[in-house]
Amino acid sequence: MRAIAGLTLREMLRRRATLTLAIAVLAFIALSGWAFHALVHSYGPAGEARLYASEQLVFVMLVFSGMLALTASFLSASAISPELESGVAISLLARPLTRSGYVLGKWLGLAALVACFSLLSGALELLVAFWSAGFVPPDPLAALAALGAQALVLMTLGLWLSTRLSSITAAILSVALFFLAWMAGVGGALGVALHNSTLQVAGAVSQLAVPTNGLWQAAEYYLEPPSVVAILHLKGIVGADPFVAASPEPTAFYIWCALWVAGVAGAAVWSLRRRDF
Amino acid sequence: MPGTIGAARRAEPAILTEQLSKEYGGKAALSDLTMTVPRGQVFGFLGPNGAGKTTAVKLLLGLARPTAGEGLVLGEPLGDVAVRRRVGYLPELFRYQDWLTAEEVLLAHGALAARPSAARRGEAQAVLEVVGLAGRARDRVGTFSKGMQQRLGLAVALLGAPELVVLDEPTSALDPTGRHDVREIIHDLKSRGVTVFLNSHLLGEVEQVCDHVAILRAGRVVAQGSLDVLLSSTGVRIEADGVTSGTLQGLERFGEIFLRGTELQVDGIRRQDIPALVAELVARGAQVYAVESRRPSLEEHFLGLMGGR
Ligand SMILES: Nc1ncnc2c1ncn2[C@@H]1O[C@H](COP(=O)(O)OP(=O)(O)O)[C@@H](O)[C@H]1O
Ligand SMILES: [Mg+2]
Numbered sequence: 001m002r003a004i005a006g007l008t009l010r011e012m013l014r015r016r017a018t019l020t021l022a023i024a025v026l027a028f029i030a031l032s033g034w035a036f037h038a039l040v041h042s043y044g045p046a047g048e049a050r051l052y053a054s055e056q057l058v059f060v061m062l063v064f065s066g067m068l069a070l071t072a073s074f075l076s077a078s079a080i081s082p083e084l085e086s087g088v089a090i091s092l093l094a095r096p097l098t099r100s101g102y103v104l105g106k107w108l109g110l111a112a113l114v115a116c117f118s119l120l121s122g123a124l125e126l127l128v129a130f131w132s133a134g135f136v137p138p139d140p141l142a143a144l145a146a147l148g149a150q151a152l153v154l155m156t157l158g159l160w161l162s163t164r165l166s167s168i169t170a171a172i173l174s175v176a177l178f179f180l181a182w183m184a185g186v187g188g189a190l191g192v193a194l195h196n197s198t199l200q201v202a203g204a205v206s207q208l209a210v211p212t213n214g215l216w217q218a219a220e221y222y223l224e225p226p227s228v229v230a231i232l233h234l235k236g237i238v239g240a241d242p243f244v245a246a247s248p249e250p251t252a253f254y255i256w257c258a259l260w261v262a263g264v265a266g267a268a269v270w271s272l273r274r275r276d277f
Numbered sequence: 278m279p280g281t282i283g284a285a286r287r288a289e290p291a292i293l294t295e296q297l298s299k300e301y302g303g304k305a306a307l308s309d310l311t312m313t314v315p316r317g318q319v320f321g322f323l324g325p326n327g328a329g330k331t332t333a334v335k336l337l338l339g340l341a342r343p344t345a346g347e348g349l350v351l352g353e354p355l356g357d358v359a360v361r362r363r364v365g366y367l368p369e370l371f372r373y374q375d376w377l378t379a380e381e382v383l384l385a386h387g388a389l390a391a392r393p394s395a396a397r398r399g400e401a402q403a404v405l406e407v408v409g410l411a412g413r414a415r416d417r418v419g420t421f422s423k424g425m426q427q428r429l430g431l432a433v434a435l436l437g438a439p440e441l442v443v444l445d446e447p448t449s450a451l452d453p454t455g456r457h458d459v460r461e462i463i464h465d466l467k468s469r470g471v472t473v474f475l476n477s478h479l480l481g482e483v484e485q486v487c488d489h490v491a492i493l494r495a496g497r498v499v500a501q502g503s504l505d506v507l508l509s510s511t512g513v514r515i516e517a518d519g520v521t522s523g524t525l526q527g528l529e530r531f532g533e534i535f536l537r538g539t540e541l542q543v544d545g546i547r548r549q550d551i552p553a554l555v556a557e558l559v560a561r562g563a564q565v566y567a568v569e570s571r572r573p574s575l576e577e578h579f580l581g582l583m584g585g586r
Contacts, residue, residue: 002388003385003388003389004389007374007385011374011376014376086372087368087370087371087372088371088372088373088374090340090368090370090371091366091368091371091373091386091430091433092389093340094338094340094361094364094366094368095361095362095386095389095390096358096359096360096361096362096389096390096391097358097361097389098358276301276335276340276341276342277335277340277341
């Protein structure tokens, strides 16, 4: 399993796709730094600019989390099926390596990469926001952890899909599910605003089916200044605005996320176990 | 008493299968394969393309699950993971990560096979030497020709002192030198007591290296046994005067008889029955000038078996 994790990590690091995605993320960070800088200079008093910057930061981080999710999906979606097709897997699995060892080795290698990449680039983005606009989110570490967890969730989904589908199909499907989950989150918030219970239930169910948006909401909560959250509570519009998180996610949600990752990784193992070569 | 267990291990067959069958989508790829491969034997598994050879090997290695039947490999049930430490395998269709060097492929396989880490580099070098790739150890697999990849596959199969080596069409991409090398390698394995299971549709190759063969046709074994016994059904050509159809009365029990002038041909006669046939002919008044027995090649035998297709 360790050998597979090592091989996976090495392979991912030398892929052109990894490099491209990393460059894209870095370019995005640089661009956002420039935007923050421009923002601070066009607004007068420092306090006002900072509040505005915090809202902009949430939006920037939303796009940023989307890029991380895309990266995680693309990397993991091509982790298994190409090896099944090319015949790399057949020679590995003829060794004293169980199918679960193979899948979990892949998962570990990818998880190491995705977690490091999310945390490092996320930290860089927050630093850029600090340098250019002087904004410090209330809990940057928790926000980074939530972003990393979101990437891990998507990575696990992509890995499962790649046991059955070609790289392209698996990547498109997991990115599509990511966007659907996000839209379901928006739909659920609309449901709250419009007092439409069907929309609320649909939103809540799809939030659990693919918990990426819930993790984004968690990250959002830790990025917003407490004043924004306080205003929401004062107005009594908790949960009605998809672009503001009024409360932290309950612990049960994080437990669900862990179970979800374990379950989907288990599904990947099961899918490969059933396969004949 | 490890000594006793070791002896018992050596005594049990390397491969044992019992009515092993595999269907793919309701279509039989292998039916009722029952065979025993003793330790130390070079076993040839023959058959035309699509006969089910590769399927059988994948079942043995746990890469596919049988639809019915069971088997033991080195004493462990099919699908056992730990036993694969003692098995080397060259798949028919395979690739290695083309961004790794030949040596790195072998190091990765050494790690997967749980070889002691201090020994891995030396073992990798040794098997590269055996397959003639020692000079290319540091080259990327992606730069290798198909034949070189097959040599590397052979090196992977030989890695870690396996007790059983399974080779699926090992020479399909090799030039004549390569084929010769493979024969040498198999002879060497045999001299070290390693069991070799050789899948092939190349009869000449099998005839040169194998002790036992099983011949597969459309998923079923149609002949099985030691090469000597399998090919012991021979033909004999006898030149004799004074042979009439009367003389031949009752001699059909020896085989199928053809008489053309002074030339008598008996097909399918067992080698050991030839003297008795000649004695009988002489007793019946024939004058025998020449007796020429001929052993058919494996190819003729094979074509005979496939003939009724
Ligand atoms: N994975 C598979 N899916 C469906 N059919 C298969 C598969 N593998 C083999 N077959 C079928 O099983 C039969 C035997 O194939 P195979 O074992 O590869 O033959 P051989 O190795 O003797 O050439 C063929 O008819 C082949 O089409
Ligand atoms: Mg084959």
